[in-house]
Amino acid sequence: xSAEPRVLPAAEAAPEAAVPxxxxxxxxxxxxxxxxxxxxxxxVVVLEGDPVPSGSTSLSAGLIPxxxxxxxxxxxxxxxxxRLADDxxxxxxxxxxxxxxxxxxxxxxxxxxxxxDRHGVALSLVEGFTYPGHSADRMHGPPSRTGAELLxxxxxxxxxxxxxxxxxxxxxxxxxxxxGRIRAVAFDRPDGSTEVLGCEALVLACNGYGGNPERLKRxxxxxxxxxxxxxxxxxxxxxxxxxxxxxxxxxxxxFQGHGSxxxxxxxxxxxxxxxxxxxxxxxxxxxxxxxxxxxxxxxAAVLARPGGEAWTVFDERIAAxxxxxxxxxxxxxxxxIRSGQDAAALAAATGLPAESLADTLAExxxxxxxxxxxxxxxxFDPARRLAPPYLAVKVTGALFHTQGGLAVDGDGRVLRxxxxxxxxxxxxxxxxxxxxxxxxxxxxxxxxxxTAVVYGRLAGQAAARDLADAASEGGETAA
Numbered sequence: 106x107s108a109e110p111r112v113l114p115a116a117e118a119a120p121e122a123a124v125p126x127x128x129x130x131x132x133x134x135x136x137x138x139x140x141x142x143x144x145x146x147x148x149v150v151v152l153e154g155d156p157v158p159s160g161s162t163s164l165s166a167g168l169i170p171x172x173x174x175x176x177x178x179x180x181x182x183x184x185x186x187x188r189l190a191d192d193x194x195x196x197x198x199x200x201x202x203x204x205x206x207x208x209x210x211x212x213x214x215x216x217x218x219x220x221x222d223r224h225g226v227a228l229s230l231v232e233g234f235t236y237p238g239h240s241a242d243r244m245h246g247p248p249s250r251t252g253a254e255l256l257x258x259x260x261x262x263x264x265x266x267x268x269x270x271x272x273x274x275x276x277x278x279x280x281x282x283x284x285g286r287i288r289a290v291a292f293d294r295p296d297g298s299t300e301v302l303g304c305e306a307l308v309l310a311c312n313g314y315g316g317n318p319e320r321l322k323r324x325x326x327x328x329x330x331x332x333x334x335x336x337x338x339x340x341x342x343x344x345x346x347x348x349x350x351x352x353x354x355x356x357x358x359x360f361q362g363h364g365s366x367x368x369x370x371x372x373x374x375x376x377x378x379x380x381x382x383x384x385x386x387x388x389x390x391x392x393x394x395x396x397x398x399x400x401x402x403x404x405a406a407v408l409a410r411p412g413g414e415a416w417t418v419f420d421e422r423i424a425a426x427x428x429x430x431x432x433x434x435x436x437x438x439x440x441x442i443r444s445g446q447d448a449a450a451l452a453a454a455t456g457l458p459a460e461s462l463a464d465t466l467a468e469x470x471x472x473x474x475x476x477x478x479x480x481x482x483x484x485f486d487p488a489r490r491l492a493p494p495y496l497a498v499k500v501t502g503a504l505f506h507t508q509g510g511l512a513v514d515g516d517g518r519v520l521r522x523x524x525x526x527x528x529x530x531x532x533x534x535x536x537x538x539x540x541x542x543x544x545x546x547x548x549x550x551x552x553x554x555x556t557a558v559v560y561g562r563l564a565g566q567a568a569a570r571d572l573a574d575a576a577s578e579g580g581e582t583a584a
Contacts, residue, residue, distance in 0.1 A: 108277040108293070110342040112349040115288035118280035123303030124150045125572050127290055128310055129276045129343075132160035133252075133554055134534030134561035135310030136259040137216070139268045140224055141565030142308075147572055149268055149565075150302070152292055154275040154311075158260055160336045161312055161506050161535065162557070165252035166373065166430065168231060168244040169558055170551035171213035176230040176245060184241040186210035193540050196238040196399070196549040200356075200542030208515045209540060212559045217245050219562070224262035226255070233426045234377045236550035237399045244551055249431040252554075274300075276342070279307070285350050286528040305529065305575070306568045308517070310561060312535035313507035314341030315360070324357040324509065328545070331408055334366055334373070334503040343536035347511045350530070353522045355538040359508035361548040362404025364396075365417055366503045367441040374417060374436060374498055375427045376400045376550070382489030383419030384469055385500075387411060390452070390461035392469075395481040401541075401548035404502030416455055418466070418497045436498065443497045451495045466491065506553055508539035517564030531568050533560030 126142050128135045131153035139149045172189035189210040193201050220226040231244040247254040263270060278291035280301075287307045293299055314320040316339040321329040344354060364385070365374040379385070379396045385403075387393050387410040394406040407415045419427075424442075427433040436442055445451030448466045452459035472479055473490040511519050511532045518526040519537075534557035541547040 110277055110345040112279045112281050112346055115280045115282040118289040118301055118303070120289045120301045120303030124148055125305045126150070126308070126568050127152060127302060127304040128308040129290070130160065130310035130312065131158035131260070131270055131272070132162040132310060132312065132534065132557065133256065133259060134536070134557035135308070136256070136263050137220070137558050137561030138308045138310055138533060138565035139263050140266060141562040142569040143266050143268055144223070145566055145569035145573070147569035151263070151268065151270045152274040152276050152290070153270060153272045154338050156273050158256060158270065158272065160256070161339060162256045162554070163253040164334060164336065165554060166246065166250055166375070166432070167252035167255035167554070168246040168250065168551050169213070169217055169228070169554045170239065170243045170549070171217045171245050172210055172241070172243055174214045174217060174230070174243070174245065177241070177243065180230065180232070182242055184243055186213065188240060189213065189243065192238055192240050193549050193552070197540070197542035197547035200547055201540045205515070206540050209556060209559045212563060213555060216559050216562050220558070226258040226262060231429070233429070234380050237376065237380060237397060238549045250429055251431045279346050281350060284528060285530070287530055306572055307530055308564050308568060309343040309346070309511070309530070309532040309536040310534055311343050312336065312339040313510055314344055315339045315504055315506050317341045320344070325360055327405065328360060328362060328504050331362070331404065332366065332501055332503040334363065335506045339506065339535065343511060343532060347519060350527060351521055352519050352527060353512040355509060355512050356541070356543050357509035359539065359541045359543050359547065360545055361505045361508055361541065361553055362401045362502055362545050363505050364400050364403025364407045364415070364502045365500045367436050367498050368414060368501045370436060370439050370441045372436045372439065372441060373432045374500060375430045375433050377427045378417050378419045378423055381419070381423040381426055382473065382486065382491055383417055383423055384465070385415045385417050386457065386462065386465055387415050388457070390457040390465055392465055392481070395483040397483050399546065399548065400550070402546040404504070405545060407500065407502035414499055414501050416457060416497045417500050418451070418495060420491045420493070420495055422492065424496055441498050444494055446494045448495065451497055455497050455499070466495070506535050508541040508548060508552070510536050510538045513537045513560065515563070516567035517560045518567060529571070531564035533557060533564045
């Protein structure tokens with residue numbers, strides 16, 4: 106079993122080899138950082154704990170919000186970084202760092218276009234519906250709309266570039282000098298041996314702490330016992346190392362939940378089922394919230410219902426939109442989706458009370474026909490009126506990933522509480538503080554991959570630049 110994450114004095118390290126830049130984690134953040142650093146001329150090694158890179162990226166829908174892209178322009182969609190930053194601010198109630206939000210928004214389009222055009226990562230714009238909190242269609246993803254395909258494409262790009270990805274390499278120890286400069290890392294191998302690798306710079310791309318029950322109870326007790334739909338390896342190693350190094354962390358109670366994971370199938374159901382006019386009911390056949398406010402905060406709303414479950418109810422029109430997502434197609438193939446020609450038939454198919462379900466669907470139809478607003482504050486759109494036959498899927502709420510993490514500057518350098526940067530440490534994705542404020546309601550759809558890809562690219566570029574500057578000066582890696 107791997108040792109607990111720790112930081113030891115650099116004098117205790119005995120590296121067997123060395124490389125200029127080490128990246129911990131081969132998810133979207135780590136592989137993007139590796140590609141960016143490699144493009145800038147740096148020699149890179151990526152260390153991944155799993156036998157095959159997967160992580161939270163592979164469990165996601167693989168969608169990256171980006172503003173002002175060529176895909177948007179081709180479809181006549183008007184968008185801008187300022188507009189994306191404003192959407193982030195609105196969703197978080199002003200809690201997200203405005204400079205960080207604008208910086209990430211400004212780099213979003215260049216990042217996705219670079220991945221597509223330079224590295225062959227197949228991306229396209231999601232059409233047909235706008236995600237909650239976004240004022241424009243700006244989600245970009247692979248053809249299957251799965252994180253597994255996105256990660257496979259990033260890995261293929263890294264391998265094509267000749268970047269070394271060492272798998273089954275669980276990093277547990279950093280070696281740092283008195284000034285906080287990382288000199289080496291130690292990792293365990295499957296045969297039980299430990300290897301030590303020297304480095305001149307380090308990027309932490311090992312996500313957050315959703316897989317660490319103790320940290321969840323400490324930082325977010327309300328969601329600590331929920332279904333965890335992230336990667337078990339997200340144990341907060343980056344946070345533990347940073348704490349030992351005296352780095353600053355922010356918003357540790359922030360997380361992304363999701364109120365629509367099919368049970369017992371464990372398949373993510375697209376939130377298009379809601380945004381296109383669908384609703385959620387509990388075991389009584391009644392609605393219990395404004396479902397359209399966002400899938401992250403809906404996790405807690407669903408978990409608060411009897412049994413921690415709900416039924417998402419929609420129709421064939423919405424299903425046609427959702428089928429662009431492979432996960433939804435898998436849910437259909439797995440028998441998760443029930444159907445009924447009318448409310449009574451749907452009640453029979455789901456086991457919900459027939460009278461209350463019929464009343465609920467009738468009320469939703471009246472609201473949609475009139476463009477009305479319900480008692481929860483949700484406004485229904487006449488263009489998205491539900492029509493029989495109806496479909497439904499039983500879902501629960503889940504924790505996907507934490508959003509708090511290390512404080513970083515605009516280039517992904519890890520910061521101390523006084524605002525100064527640690528000498529040669531960078532972070533992105535779930536290891537860094539995200540743009541979601543302090544809780545669950547601030548998560549704007551896609552923010553996880555947004556910060557993974559953008560901060561990954563920025564950190565890789567900055568690390569390569571600092572290494573080059575140090576080499577030209579014949580000294581240490583720049584701060």
